[in-house]
Amino acid sequence: MSLPSSLDELIAALRCLPGVGPKSAQRMAYHLLQHDQRGAGRLSLAIESALRSLRRCNRCNNFTEAEVCDRCLSPKRDPSQLCVVEMPTDLNAMEQSHAYSGLYYVLMGRLSPLDGVGPRELAFDRLLARANDGIVKEVILATNLTHEGEATAHYLSEMLHPRGIKVSRIARGLPLGSELEYSDAASVAQALLERRDY
Protein backbone atom coordinates (compact mmCIF):
# COMPACT_ATOMS: atom_id res chain seq x y z
CA MET A 1 0.00 0.00 0.00
CA SER A 2 1.79 3.12 -1.15
CA LEU A 3 1.72 6.63 0.35
CA PRO A 4 -0.69 9.28 -0.98
CA SER A 5 0.95 10.74 -4.09
CA SER A 6 1.25 14.30 -2.74
CA LEU A 7 2.99 12.97 0.39
CA ASP A 8 5.26 10.78 -1.72
CA GLU A 9 6.16 13.77 -3.89
CA LEU A 10 6.82 15.96 -0.83
CA ILE A 11 9.23 13.36 0.58
CA ALA A 12 10.98 13.04 -2.81
CA ALA A 13 11.19 16.83 -3.22
CA LEU A 14 12.74 17.35 0.23
CA ARG A 15 15.68 15.24 -0.90
CA CYS A 16 16.93 18.15 -3.01
CA LEU A 17 18.18 19.64 0.27
CA PRO A 18 21.85 18.92 0.95
CA GLY A 19 22.47 16.10 3.42
CA VAL A 20 18.86 14.93 3.44
CA GLY A 21 18.40 11.20 2.76
CA PRO A 22 15.20 9.12 2.56
CA LYS A 23 14.71 8.74 6.34
CA SER A 24 15.30 12.44 7.07
CA ALA A 25 13.02 13.46 4.21
CA GLN A 26 10.24 11.27 5.62
CA ARG A 27 10.68 12.73 9.11
CA MET A 28 10.71 16.27 7.75
CA ALA A 29 7.54 15.70 5.71
CA TYR A 30 5.59 14.30 8.66
CA HIS A 31 6.93 17.02 10.93
CA LEU A 32 5.71 19.73 8.57
CA LEU A 33 2.28 18.11 8.14
CA GLN A 34 1.71 17.27 11.80
CA HIS A 35 3.41 20.03 13.72
CA ASP A 36 4.14 23.00 11.49
CA GLN A 37 1.73 23.51 8.60
CA ARG A 38 2.16 27.26 9.01
CA GLY A 39 5.94 26.98 8.74
CA ALA A 40 5.53 24.73 5.70
CA GLY A 41 3.33 27.27 3.94
CA ARG A 42 5.84 29.97 4.74
CA LEU A 43 8.68 27.81 3.37
CA SER A 44 6.83 27.14 0.12
CA LEU A 45 6.25 30.86 -0.42
CA ALA A 46 9.82 31.77 0.62
CA ILE A 47 11.33 29.40 -1.94
CA GLU A 48 9.01 30.64 -4.64
CA SER A 49 9.80 34.28 -3.80
CA ALA A 50 13.58 33.71 -3.57
CA LEU A 51 13.62 31.96 -6.96
CA ARG A 52 11.66 34.84 -8.46
CA SER A 53 13.49 37.77 -6.80
CA LEU A 54 17.14 36.80 -6.53
CA ARG A 55 19.70 37.34 -9.27
CA ARG A 56 23.47 37.87 -9.49
CA CYS A 57 24.91 41.32 -8.78
CA ASN A 58 26.48 42.75 -11.96
CA ARG A 59 29.54 43.81 -10.02
CA CYS A 60 30.27 41.26 -7.26
CA ASN A 61 28.33 38.23 -8.60
CA ASN A 62 26.64 37.69 -5.19
CA PHE A 63 22.88 37.15 -4.87
CA THR A 64 20.83 40.34 -4.84
CA GLU A 65 17.36 41.56 -5.71
CA ALA A 66 18.64 44.54 -7.71
CA GLU A 67 20.95 44.90 -10.71
CA VAL A 68 23.80 45.94 -8.43
CA CYS A 69 23.76 44.99 -4.76
CA ASP A 70 23.69 47.41 -1.80
CA ARG A 71 27.25 46.60 -0.80
CA CYS A 72 28.68 47.43 -4.24
CA LEU A 73 26.75 50.73 -4.24
CA SER A 74 27.73 51.71 -0.71
CA PRO A 75 29.90 54.86 -0.43
CA LYS A 76 31.29 53.48 2.83
CA ARG A 77 33.16 50.66 1.10
CA ASP A 78 36.69 51.20 -0.25
CA PRO A 79 36.53 50.49 -4.02
CA SER A 80 40.32 50.20 -4.31
CA GLN A 81 40.29 46.78 -2.63
CA LEU A 82 38.66 43.75 -4.21
CA CYS A 83 38.40 40.57 -2.17
CA VAL A 84 37.80 37.33 -4.08
CA VAL A 85 35.91 34.60 -2.22
CA GLU A 86 34.52 31.25 -3.33
CA MET A 87 31.00 31.41 -1.95
CA PRO A 88 28.49 33.90 -0.45
CA THR A 89 28.89 32.11 2.89
CA ASP A 90 32.63 32.97 2.77
CA LEU A 91 31.73 36.61 2.13
CA ASN A 92 29.46 36.52 5.20
CA ALA A 93 32.34 35.11 7.27
CA MET A 94 34.61 37.94 6.06
CA GLU A 95 31.99 40.54 6.98
CA GLN A 96 31.54 39.05 10.43
CA SER A 97 35.27 39.53 11.05
CA HIS A 98 34.75 43.33 10.77
CA ALA A 99 38.30 43.54 9.40
CA TYR A 100 37.51 44.48 5.82
CA SER A 101 35.78 47.46 4.26
CA GLY A 102 36.58 46.95 0.57
CA LEU A 103 34.49 45.31 -2.13
CA TYR A 104 34.07 41.66 -3.09
CA TYR A 105 33.94 39.29 -6.01
CA VAL A 106 32.17 35.98 -5.41
CA LEU A 107 33.38 33.17 -7.69
CA MET A 108 30.44 30.88 -6.83
CA GLY A 109 32.81 27.95 -6.81
CA ARG A 110 36.46 26.97 -7.08
CA LEU A 111 38.65 25.40 -9.76
CA SER A 112 37.97 21.69 -9.73
CA PRO A 113 39.10 20.02 -12.95
CA LEU A 114 37.79 16.60 -11.88
CA ASP A 115 34.29 18.07 -11.59
CA GLY A 116 34.67 19.93 -14.88
CA VAL A 117 34.93 23.36 -13.21
CA GLY A 118 37.55 25.43 -15.02
CA PRO A 119 38.26 29.18 -15.51
CA ARG A 120 35.43 29.41 -18.01
CA GLU A 121 32.79 27.94 -15.66
CA LEU A 122 33.81 30.44 -12.96
CA ALA A 123 33.75 33.35 -15.46
CA PHE A 124 37.28 34.53 -14.62
CA ASP A 125 37.02 36.96 -17.56
CA ARG A 126 34.35 38.93 -15.66
CA LEU A 127 36.61 39.06 -12.60
CA LEU A 128 39.52 40.20 -14.78
CA ALA A 129 37.44 43.02 -16.29
CA ARG A 130 36.39 44.02 -12.80
CA ALA A 131 39.98 44.05 -11.48
CA ASN A 132 41.09 46.04 -14.53
CA ASP A 133 38.59 48.89 -14.12
CA GLY A 134 41.26 51.41 -13.08
CA ILE A 135 39.82 51.85 -9.59
CA VAL A 136 40.86 48.56 -8.02
CA LYS A 137 44.40 48.83 -6.61
CA GLU A 138 44.66 45.46 -4.88
CA VAL A 139 43.01 42.08 -5.34
CA ILE A 140 42.91 40.08 -2.11
CA LEU A 141 42.57 36.36 -2.75
CA ALA A 142 40.44 34.89 0.03
CA THR A 143 39.61 31.51 -1.46
CA ASN A 144 39.61 28.67 1.06
CA LEU A 145 42.89 27.22 2.33
CA THR A 146 42.04 23.83 0.85
CA HIS A 147 43.86 22.27 -2.09
CA GLU A 148 41.27 23.51 -4.54
CA GLY A 149 41.10 26.97 -2.96
CA GLU A 150 44.91 27.27 -3.07
CA ALA A 151 44.98 26.15 -6.72
CA THR A 152 42.30 28.70 -7.54
CA ALA A 153 44.28 31.47 -5.80
CA HIS A 154 47.44 30.42 -7.64
CA TYR A 155 45.68 30.46 -11.00
CA LEU A 156 44.17 33.88 -10.32
CA SER A 157 47.50 35.39 -9.27
CA GLU A 158 49.13 34.08 -12.47
CA MET A 159 46.31 35.67 -14.43
CA LEU A 160 46.34 39.03 -12.63
CA HIS A 161 50.08 39.63 -12.10
CA PRO A 162 51.00 40.13 -15.81
CA ARG A 163 48.33 42.87 -15.95
CA GLY A 164 50.23 44.83 -13.30
CA ILE A 165 47.54 44.30 -10.68
CA LYS A 166 48.72 43.99 -7.07
CA VAL A 167 47.61 40.63 -5.74
CA SER A 168 47.67 39.45 -2.12
CA ARG A 169 46.59 36.29 -0.36
CA ILE A 170 45.03 36.04 3.10
CA ALA A 171 47.57 34.75 5.62
CA ARG A 172 47.76 31.11 6.50
CA GLY A 173 46.62 32.04 9.97
CA LEU A 174 43.74 29.66 9.58
CA PRO A 175 44.56 25.99 10.02
CA LEU A 176 45.33 24.24 6.72
CA GLY A 177 42.35 22.38 5.28
CA SER A 178 39.83 24.54 7.10
CA GLU A 179 37.04 26.50 5.44
CA LEU A 180 36.15 30.15 6.03
CA GLU A 181 32.54 29.40 6.73
CA TYR A 182 33.37 27.43 9.85
CA SER A 183 36.18 29.60 11.26
CA ASP A 184 35.75 32.02 14.13
CA ALA A 185 35.72 35.73 13.35
CA ALA A 186 39.01 36.46 15.16
CA SER A 187 40.95 33.92 13.05
CA VAL A 188 39.42 35.30 9.89
CA ALA A 189 40.42 38.84 10.93
CA GLN A 190 43.98 37.71 11.72
CA ALA A 191 44.37 35.97 8.38
CA LEU A 192 43.15 39.10 6.63
CA LEU A 193 45.56 41.39 8.51
CA GLU A 194 48.52 39.15 7.78
CA ARG A 195 47.88 38.81 4.08
CA ARG A 196 51.11 38.61 2.06
CA ASP A 197 52.09 39.52 -1.49
CA TYR A 198 51.47 36.66 -3.88
Added chain:
Amino acid sequence: MSLPSSLDELIAALRCLPGVGPKSAQRMAYHLLQHDQRGAGRLSLAIESALRSLRRCNRCNNFTEAEVCDRCLSPKRDPSQLCVVEMPTDLNAMEQSHAYSGLYYVLMGRLSPLDGVGPRELAFDRLLARANDGIVKEVILATNLTHEGEATAHYLSEMLHPRGIKVSRIARGLPLGSELEYSDAASVAQALLERRDY
Protein backbone atom coordinates in the same frame (compact mmCIF):
# COMPACT_ATOMS: atom_id res chain seq x y z
CA MET B 1 25.20 45.02 5.14
CA SER B 2 22.28 42.64 5.45
CA LEU B 3 21.20 39.88 3.06
CA PRO B 4 18.53 40.51 0.40
CA SER B 5 15.17 40.18 2.15
CA SER B 6 13.93 37.22 0.08
CA LEU B 7 17.15 35.33 0.86
CA ASP B 8 16.86 36.23 4.54
CA GLU B 9 13.27 34.99 4.57
CA LEU B 10 14.22 31.75 2.80
CA ILE B 11 16.91 31.04 5.42
CA ALA B 12 14.45 31.81 8.24
CA ALA B 13 11.72 29.67 6.67
CA LEU B 14 14.02 26.65 6.25
CA ARG B 15 14.42 26.56 10.03
CA CYS B 16 10.90 25.13 10.35
CA LEU B 17 12.47 21.82 9.28
CA PRO B 18 13.36 19.57 12.22
CA GLY B 19 17.07 19.59 13.15
CA VAL B 20 17.90 22.58 10.94
CA GLY B 21 19.75 25.40 12.73
CA PRO B 22 20.98 28.77 11.38
CA LYS B 23 24.16 27.41 9.71
CA SER B 24 22.37 24.49 8.04
CA ALA B 25 19.56 26.76 6.87
CA GLN B 26 22.10 29.11 5.28
CA ARG B 27 23.86 26.22 3.54
CA MET B 28 20.55 24.81 2.30
CA ALA B 29 19.41 28.18 0.94
CA TYR B 30 22.63 28.76 -1.01
CA HIS B 31 22.62 25.16 -2.22
CA LEU B 32 19.10 25.54 -3.62
CA LEU B 33 19.88 28.87 -5.28
CA GLN B 34 23.24 27.89 -6.72
CA HIS B 35 22.93 24.23 -7.53
CA ASP B 36 19.31 23.14 -7.59
CA GLN B 37 16.82 25.83 -8.56
CA ARG B 38 14.74 23.15 -10.28
CA GLY B 39 14.63 21.04 -7.14
CA ALA B 40 13.71 24.13 -5.13
CA GLY B 41 10.80 24.93 -7.42
CA ARG B 42 9.63 21.35 -7.15
CA LEU B 43 9.89 21.49 -3.35
CA SER B 44 7.85 24.69 -3.16
CA LEU B 45 5.08 23.15 -5.26
CA ALA B 46 5.22 19.83 -3.39
CA ILE B 47 4.72 21.55 -0.03
CA GLU B 48 1.88 23.65 -1.38
CA SER B 49 0.20 20.59 -2.92
CA ALA B 50 0.67 18.41 0.18
CA LEU B 51 -0.84 21.10 2.42
CA ARG B 52 -3.78 21.42 0.07
CA SER B 53 -4.41 17.71 -0.66
CA LEU B 54 -3.68 15.81 2.53
CA ARG B 55 -6.21 15.23 5.31
CA ARG B 56 -6.78 12.60 8.01
CA CYS B 57 -8.44 9.30 7.10
CA ASN B 58 -11.84 9.03 8.81
CA ARG B 59 -11.09 5.46 9.86
CA CYS B 60 -7.36 5.14 10.64
CA ASN B 61 -6.45 8.83 11.22
CA ASN B 62 -3.42 8.55 8.87
CA PHE B 63 -2.73 11.12 6.14
CA THR B 64 -4.68 10.55 2.94
CA GLU B 65 -6.05 12.48 -0.02
CA ALA B 66 -9.51 10.89 0.23
CA GLU B 67 -12.12 10.69 2.97
CA VAL B 68 -11.06 7.12 3.75
CA CYS B 69 -7.60 5.88 2.76
CA ASP B 70 -6.84 3.06 0.33
CA ARG B 71 -5.64 0.76 3.08
CA CYS B 72 -8.85 1.04 5.10
CA LEU B 73 -10.89 0.35 1.94
CA SER B 74 -8.77 -2.59 0.79
CA PRO B 75 -10.59 -5.97 0.75
CA LYS B 76 -7.20 -7.65 1.24
CA ARG B 77 -6.81 -6.36 4.80
CA ASP B 78 -8.28 -8.26 7.74
CA PRO B 79 -10.78 -5.91 9.45
CA SER B 80 -10.90 -8.03 12.62
CA GLN B 81 -7.43 -6.83 13.67
CA LEU B 82 -6.73 -3.21 14.59
CA CYS B 83 -3.13 -2.19 15.22
CA VAL B 84 -2.58 1.04 17.17
CA VAL B 85 0.63 2.95 16.38
CA GLU B 86 1.89 6.35 17.48
CA MET B 87 2.93 7.84 14.15
CA PRO B 88 2.61 7.26 10.37
CA THR B 89 6.32 6.40 10.29
CA ASP B 90 5.61 3.58 12.74
CA LEU B 91 2.85 2.32 10.45
CA ASN B 92 5.33 2.33 7.57
CA ALA B 93 7.77 0.28 9.68
CA MET B 94 5.00 -2.23 10.44
CA GLU B 95 4.14 -2.54 6.76
CA GLN B 96 7.78 -3.06 5.82
CA SER B 97 7.88 -6.06 8.19
CA HIS B 98 5.28 -7.82 5.96
CA ALA B 99 4.01 -9.55 9.11
CA TYR B 100 0.64 -7.82 9.42
CA SER B 101 -2.40 -7.69 7.17
CA GLY B 102 -4.97 -6.10 9.50
CA LEU B 103 -5.99 -2.46 9.78
CA TYR B 104 -4.44 0.42 11.72
CA TYR B 105 -5.22 3.33 13.96
CA VAL B 106 -2.63 6.11 14.06
CA LEU B 107 -2.67 8.10 17.31
CA MET B 108 -0.51 10.91 15.90
CA GLY B 109 1.30 11.09 19.20
CA ARG B 110 1.60 9.45 22.61
CA LEU B 111 0.44 10.29 26.12
CA SER B 112 2.82 12.89 27.49
CA PRO B 113 1.34 14.76 30.47
CA LEU B 114 4.34 17.07 30.79
CA ASP B 115 3.71 18.31 27.25
CA GLY B 116 -0.02 18.59 27.87
CA VAL B 117 -0.86 15.60 25.65
CA GLY B 118 -3.65 13.57 27.31
CA PRO B 119 -6.38 11.16 26.13
CA ARG B 120 -8.42 14.06 24.81
CA GLU B 121 -5.60 15.46 22.63
CA LEU B 122 -5.09 12.01 21.09
CA ALA B 123 -8.86 11.57 20.52
CA PHE B 124 -9.03 8.22 22.31
CA ASP B 125 -12.83 8.38 22.01
CA ARG B 126 -12.52 8.02 18.23
CA LEU B 127 -10.27 4.99 18.69
CA LEU B 128 -12.75 3.52 21.18
CA ALA B 129 -15.65 3.93 18.74
CA ARG B 130 -13.52 2.31 16.06
CA ALA B 131 -12.60 -0.66 18.29
CA ASN B 132 -16.25 -1.05 19.31
CA ASP B 133 -17.64 -1.29 15.78
CA GLY B 134 -18.48 -4.99 16.15
CA ILE B 135 -16.02 -6.06 13.44
CA VAL B 136 -12.75 -5.58 15.33
CA LYS B 137 -11.91 -8.71 17.34
CA GLU B 138 -8.45 -7.74 18.59
CA VAL B 139 -6.65 -4.49 19.23
CA ILE B 140 -2.87 -4.82 18.91
CA LEU B 141 -1.04 -2.09 20.81
CA ALA B 142 2.10 -1.24 18.85
CA THR B 143 3.08 2.01 20.50
CA ASN B 144 6.83 2.44 21.00
CA LEU B 145 8.65 0.57 23.76
CA THR B 146 9.64 3.83 25.39
CA HIS B 147 8.29 5.03 28.74
CA GLU B 148 5.65 7.17 27.07
CA GLY B 149 4.73 4.45 24.58
CA GLU B 150 4.34 1.89 27.38
CA ALA B 151 2.22 4.30 29.42
CA THR B 152 0.04 4.93 26.38
CA ALA B 153 -0.39 1.16 25.81
CA HIS B 154 -1.23 0.66 29.48
CA TYR B 155 -3.84 3.42 29.43
CA LEU B 156 -5.41 2.05 26.24
CA SER B 157 -5.61 -1.50 27.63
CA GLU B 158 -7.33 -0.20 30.78
CA MET B 159 -9.77 1.65 28.57
CA LEU B 160 -10.49 -1.24 26.18
CA HIS B 161 -10.53 -4.25 28.53
CA PRO B 162 -13.75 -3.31 30.42
CA ARG B 163 -15.52 -3.16 27.05
CA GLY B 164 -14.72 -6.82 26.46
CA ILE B 165 -12.30 -6.08 23.64
CA LYS B 166 -9.34 -8.43 23.29
CA VAL B 167 -6.15 -6.40 23.65
CA SER B 168 -2.59 -7.52 22.88
CA ARG B 169 0.78 -5.83 23.00
CA ILE B 170 3.67 -6.36 20.57
CA ALA B 171 6.38 -8.47 22.20
CA ARG B 172 9.35 -6.86 23.85
CA GLY B 173 11.48 -8.43 21.17
CA LEU B 174 12.75 -4.98 20.33
CA PRO B 175 15.36 -3.57 22.69
CA LEU B 176 13.84 -1.38 25.42
CA GLY B 177 13.98 2.33 24.67
CA SER B 178 14.11 1.80 20.90
CA GLU B 179 11.63 3.25 18.41
CA LEU B 180 9.83 1.38 15.63
CA GLU B 181 10.93 3.79 12.97
CA TYR B 182 14.59 2.89 13.39
CA SER B 183 14.26 -0.86 13.88
CA ASP B 184 14.98 -3.42 11.19
CA ALA B 185 12.04 -5.20 9.55
CA ALA B 186 12.93 -8.63 11.02
CA SER B 187 12.84 -7.36 14.61
CA VAL B 188 9.54 -5.63 13.97
CA ALA B 189 8.11 -8.87 12.52
CA GLN B 190 9.34 -10.87 15.52
CA ALA B 191 7.83 -8.46 17.99
CA LEU B 192 4.53 -8.64 16.16
CA LEU B 193 4.49 -12.47 16.09
CA GLU B 194 5.27 -12.67 19.80
CA ARG B 195 2.62 -10.24 20.92
CA ARG B 196 1.08 -11.21 24.26
CA ASP B 197 -2.29 -10.66 25.96
CA TYR B 198 -2.35 -7.41 27.84
